[in-house]
Amino acid sequence: MRAFAEWLSTSAPSVAIQSRFWFIRVLQATHLITAGVAVASGLMISLRVLNFQRADQPFDAAWARFAPWLTASLAVMLLTGLAQTLGDPVREFTATSYWVKVVLVLCCIAGTLWFARAARRAPATTSFSVTAKLVAAALILFWLLLPLLGRMIAYDKAIWGPLSLRT
Amino acid sequence: MSTHEILATIQDSALGNWMRYTNGAMPVVEATHVVAAVLLFGTVLIVDIRLLGLADSQRAYTRVSRETLRLTWLAFAVSVITGSLMFTTSPLTYFYNWAFEWKALALLGAGVNMAAFQLLTASGVSAWNEHSRAPRAARLTGVASLLLWAAVVLLGRWIGFTKGYDFTIPAGLDLGPTG
DSSP: HHHHHHHHHHHHHHHHHHHOOOHHHHHHHHHHHHHHHHHHHHHHHHHTTTTSSOOOOOHHHHHHHHHHHHHHHHHHHHHHHHHHHHHHHHHHOOHHHHHHHHHHHHHHHHHHHHHHHHHHHHHHHHOOOOOHHHHHHHHHHHHHHHHHHHGGGGHHHHHHGOOOOOO | OOOHHHHHHHHSHHHHHHHHHSSTHHHHHHHHHHHHHHHHHHHHEEEEOOOOOSSSSOHHHHHHHHHHHHHHHHHHHHHHHHHHHHHTSSHHHTTHHHHHHHHHHHHHHHHHHHIIIIIIIIIGGTTTTTTTSOHHHHHHHHHHHHHHHHHHHHHHHHHOOOOOOOEEEETTTOOOOOO
């Protein structure tokens, strides 16, 4: 993995990003701002499943409100995240926090798509099964862990100790 | 006591030393600060875009704000606590960092904007609470809030880019070891 990351860091797109100092800063700033939109939207959908937000609304109304913002912000986050990874692949690929974050992003997307199916199948539903509520509770934790892990990439050895992939 | 002496006292405090020398303290506090800032901005955005009529236009403004601002205040409290802890690590450098100064100004601006909204615009909310379009003053407050909180988040990130050391040392000020 390290050898691949080192090769990637010498590729033309990676060098192009690395050599544009302001581009990296803009990427990180955009990633952070859109994380606010994605995390808040994801939380609101999960909190609706748990009946802690908008319990007076059917689920599809809450879904219609937050899903477009979640989708758009996630798309920007993925693009800026990929560009940041390309800009510094060794730092990212050798961080345990990075890989945990990638797994959690996939879990958040899968869980949210599951809710999307629920919104299509039973648009007027106001209450959910215990399983759906457990998934929503897990997603709340995962959404909050995403920015935490993103920042922890910089401190991988201090956070993970022997579990850090950085040597 | 001069500003410099106050900052030096904070830096040499037990809390400052604990934050600086405890393994993992700064990374955990900083990462928690980022989570709180992200949540704060995201929840403020939900209320502000309702003010602007870009979403939730069929939902009463007071309902949206009541539901969302609980999370906002929670995130704000965590931001203040973690931000203060981070400040104790190097107050002498943060205080003179331009990004930190502008972030403090943006925070102040966001506070003033919110106070103005509560005192002037929100007092007549019953007249437009159910309307999809809030009055111009309320919409302006929403725009100002969005810009100011985005500035707070971005300038916070910029402090990291400048490592807290990108500042001009005031003439005659000794920033050497204090403890």
